[in-house]
Structures are given as C-alpha cells and as structure tokens.
Amino acid sequence: MAGIMVVAEARRGELRDVSFELIGAALEVKERSGEAGGSVSVAIIDADAPRHASALGPEGVDEVLTVTSPVEQFEAHVAQRALEGLLERERPQLVLAAHSIDALGFAPAVAAGNGLGFASDVMALSWDGGPIATRGAYGDKLVAEYDFAGKECTLLLLRAGTFAPIAPGSGSAPVRDVALDLGDAARTEHLGYREVQEGDVDITKADFLLSIGRGVEDRDNIERFEELAEKLGATLSVSRPLVDAGWMPSARQVGQSGKTVKPRVYLAMGISGAVQHLAGMRTAETIIAVNTDPEAPIFNVAHYGAVKDMFELADELEQVLE
Amino acid sequence: MKVVVPVKQVAALDDEFELLDDGSGVDPDGLEWELNEWDTFSLEAALQIRDAAGDGEVVAVSVGDEEAEEGLLSALAKGADRAVRIWDDELAGADALVVARVLAAAVDPESPDLVLCGVQSSDAVNSATGIALAGFLGLPHVAVVKRIELDGASASVERELEGGLVELVRISLPALLTVQTGINEPRYATLRAIKQAREKPMEVRSLADVGLDAGQIAAASGSHRRRLAHPERGEGAQILDGSTAEVAARIASIVKERIG
Numbered sequence: 001m002a003g004i005m006v007v008a009e010a011r012r013g014e015l016r017d018v019s020f021e022l023i024g025a026a027l028e029v030k031e032r033s034g035e036a037g038g039s040v041s042v043a044i045i046d047a048d049a050p051r052h053a054s055a056l057g058p059e060g061v062d063e064v065l066t067v068t069s070p071v072e073q074f075e076a077h078v079a080q081r082a083l084e085g086l087l088e089r090e091r092p093q094l095v096l097a098a099h100s101i102d103a104l105g106f107a108p109a110v111a112a113g114n115g116l117g118f119a120s121d122v123m124a125l126s127w128d129g130g131p132i133a134t135r136g137a138y139g140d141k142l143v144a145e146y147d148f149a150g151k152e153c154t155l156l157l158l159r160a161g162t163f164a165p166i167a168p169g170s171g172s173a174p175v176r177d178v179a180l181d182l183g184d185a186a187r188t189e190h191l192g193y194r195e196v197q198e199g200d201v202d203i204t205k206a207d208f209l210l211s212i213g214r215g216v217e218d219r220d221n222i223e224r225f226e227e228l229a230e231k232l233g234a235t236l237s238v239s240r241p242l243v244d245a246g247w248m249p250s251a252r253q254v255g256q257s258g259k260t261v262k263p264r265v266y267l268a269m270g271i272s273g274a275v276q277h278l279a280g281m282r283t284a285e286t287i288i289a290v291n292t293d294p295e296a297p298i299f300n301v302a303h304y305g306a307v308k309d310m311f312e313l314a315d316e317l318e319q320v321l322e
Numbered sequence: 323m324k325v326v327v328p329v330k331q332v333a334a335l336d337d338e339f340e341l342l343d344d345g346s347g348v349d350p351d352g353l354e355w356e357l358n359e360w361d362t363f364s365l366e367a368a369l370q371i372r373d374a375a376g377d378g379e380v381v382a383v384s385v386g387d388e389e390a391e392e393g394l395l396s397a398l399a400k401g402a403d404r405a406v407r408i409w410d411d412e413l414a415g416a417d418a419l420v421v422a423r424v425l426a427a428a429v430d431p432e433s434p435d436l437v438l439c440g441v442q443s444s445d446a447v448n449s450a451t452g453i454a455l456a457g458f459l460g461l462p463h464v465a466v467v468k469r470i471e472l473d474g475a476s477a478s479v480e481r482e483l484e485g486g487l488v489e490l491v492r493i494s495l496p497a498l499l500t501v502q503t504g505i506n507e508p509r510y511a512t513l514r515a516i517k518q519a520r521e522k523p524m525e526v527r528s529l530a531d532v533g534l535d536a537g538q539i540a541a542a543s544g545s546h547r548r549r550l551a552h553p554e555r556g557e558g559a560q561i562l563d564g565s566t567a568e569v570a571a572r573i574a575s576i577v578k579e580r581i582g
Contacts (some may be wrong), residue, residue, distance in 0.1 A: 109448035109457030118544030244504030316570030
C-alpha cells in the first residue's frame, strides 16, 4: 500500500500537540498530491497505544495503527524497531514524524538503516511527482528545497509549530493493532524524570519581556540589561547561550528546551534567532528584534526589526525613558 | 577508554555572501569556517572521560575537504590524541546520511567504547548525523544528552526534553551519545598546544581507504537539494530606519502603545 504514514507522539501518557500538526500536514500533502500520495494512516507507538487511537483518527484519516510498546516510557530503540516493522508491513511512500527530541533519537537511525529518503527540521511540504521538502540552510539564513527522487520511501521530520493542526476531538477512522516483536528491543533503561527547577520569576506570565542573547558578549554586561529591563518595566529573559555559559538561571531561558512565552511585547536584543529559540517566542503578540546582522533569522519572525548595536540602542532607550 | 569524536568544520555566511547564479549554492568567498560549537562540547566531554579513566585515547574524525583540517587541528590542540580526515570529491554536497555512512566506515574499525557527537551542526542543523551514525554502526544511542556519568560498562545520562523536562536513562557501552551545549565548559588550547598539535598524527583517507565506493555513497544519500534561496521575510516585519536615537524612540512608542 503506497500511502502517507504519520508517526504520532505521546509522552508520559499524553499525546503531544505536534501529533495533530503532523496529521494536518499529511492531509494537506495528500490533497496537494492530487491523491497521488495515497491513503493517510496514523501510527502510535506507546505502552498505552489503543487509548490514544480515537483522537488520532479524524475525518480524512483512513486508518489508525496502534503498536503497543513493551516499556512504559518512550524508548528510542523500541520506537526504531517498531517503525522499521511498520515500514516493512505497510510500505508507505511518505512518513511524517516530528522534529522533536524523541524522534531525533531514532528516526535518523531508521533512515540510515533502510536507505530512506530523509530530511529533518522541514518547515514546508509540497508535491511534485513526489514529496518536496523546504528547510533552512546556513543556520536558517537561507532556505533550501529538497526532492527524494528514486526513493521508495521518504521519512521527513517536521518542525513543530509550523504546520496547521487538525482540530482536536475524536474521530472514527478504523483502528488496527499491529503486533510487532518488540520484547527485547529496548537498549536503555528509564530511571526517572526531573523538572528543571523553577527560579524566582515566571517569564511565561510576563506582559513585556526584554530578552538578551549572545550579543551581550560578557557576563559583566548583563547587569546593564537588568537595569534597562527595570526601567522599561520589563522582565528579563535570555536565549540559551547565556544559560549554557552559567551566566543566567535556566528559569529565564526562552526556547524549545526552556520556556514558551506569549508576552504582549517581546523585545529581543542580540539574539540571532536559532530555530529552538524561535519555537519559544514566535507566539508573542509583538516582536521587536535588534541585531547587528541584517540576515539574522530573528528578523523573519519579528514584527519590527532594527539593525543596530544592542549596547548603543540600550543607551538611547535609557535617554528616551528619562 | 577509547572515545571517538566526530567533528565538523562549519560554514557561516559573512556579511557580503552571495548565492551562485544557478542557485546551487553559496559563493565560497562569502563563507567563514569554524569548528562546530556543539562539537567543542562533545570533545570536552570526551577529554574529561579519558582523563578520568586515566588511560585510553580520544580520536577526532571529520568528513571534509582541507577546510576541515583546521577543526581537527583545534581538536588536537585541545587534547585529542589523533585525528582522521576523510575526503573525496564524490563527497561534495554530502547530506547527513552520507556523512554518517562515511563516518561509520572510519569509526567501525576503531571499536570505540564511546562515540560522542554534537547534537547538531550550526550550519546544516540536521540534528541527524549522530543518530544516523549509530544506526549504521548498530550501536545503542541516546540523543540530546546534557549530563554523562560513567559507571563501569554503563553510563547514566540525562536527555534534555522539551519545555525544561529531563529524563534520566541508563545505557550499556559501547554506545553513541549526541551531546548538547552547556554540558561542560569547553577548554581553550594554549599557544604551545596549538603549535604542538601539528606534531600529532592526522591521517587523511579517501573513500577507497575506508572501503567505500561511489555506488554506496549514492545509495546512502537521503536527499537531493534542488534550490537554495533567500527566505521570505515574516509577514509583518517592518525595518525601523534612522539614527539609533530615532529607532530607540520608535521602539519606546511601540512598547507604550502595546503595553499601555
């Protein structure tokens, strides 16, 4: 059966939102292909797979495939063997999974081991005799388009928050259990989860964030932006490099591995806008970006941009406030 | 303890880069090269593990043309014991799966206890090469690791998940881990070490030297780039022009308007 297969994701008993975006993308690419994409199936690999089935089978989905994992939590090697089993039995021509930490832990190995067409961090999908994927190049300063000519099956990892999700709710697509031999597939042992500690401030609640990044250059310069934030009535947040360097606590970090924020105003200074950062702030109502590099990817999501030095601009902002 | 560290010399676009007229790539004059930031963390982790074990070696491996030599020299200067660079003209434009296939051919005979990759490279941002390499090698693996504790023949590692959640897992060696930034504080090389790096062994191998041919490379390739272009700007993006003072005043008024 040539078709499109979505690999949905669950964590700690809950479907992850990106699953619904993947289904939305699959239904759209099927339409764009003029039905050449074939049927749309949604696979879920989880200890509790059947429980998730009805949420994954809205109108347009032809079938939900449940694979019951022998281990309670996500395990990369179980997922790897399960996906390989699904590919062998179902023979999809296009597989859509998330560009997520879990999928990145097994999907590239499946692509490598099975000679698949492959692209990760895909931000747009079209069809021209086969799937066409658009992704960033040179740190997202450019965009590149890929085809997968000659590949019987192509596995694409889609960037979260980029494709329109299907509306939540239950559906009535038929559900089929796929029994695979996964008993000894696990090669890591789950020891536990840990939440990164909360700090003294909750940046997700702030109306106005002044966010600083690598452009600050030195730990000693941070104080100046703490003062500026105070004068502006803003809460200070940061991008990952400042946390990695140990200059700021992780409670202040905006991005995929930090917090997702939705302030009314997000003023980003000295942040180039790596995709992991954008994932955490693109939902802000108004984004103002200040960066010396006119090609910085943050300007692609900003509502207002200024190609200026963050220190000089900080000086001038203080003047204006006085 | 033998640790192999695949590294990449990454290309950043300078201020005046230009696309080639046929859209096939970027004019090489507009590229600046440096060792991938993520690989400085995986390398540091490898050096610390070797030093704590008291014996063993750290081998830095890179798939790349002569530009890659710089990155390997930097790895040697920081403390790697030897380096291997694999290149062939066939590899121009190689995607993550091809690079992983070539790395696998070079790494497999080393029989390492541990392979430490960076989570991603700053230019291609595939986040795929390391785990694809694990797939080719048949090694157990964990992606996006921000803490490693070795305990004899196994390791306890922390996986960094989305939204500030961390999962602790145990994995048996040999294994491959992809290492996240912030896991340690990468060292700088001393001037003396930078000079001495040139005395350390750096092997240069062709595809044939690692037992691969053009057909195997073509079969491993997962994608074909057919276009490279400037991105479209976000819909509402408006560039604030004028002096820094004027821009500051404009920003202050936008903030006032939105926040009240």
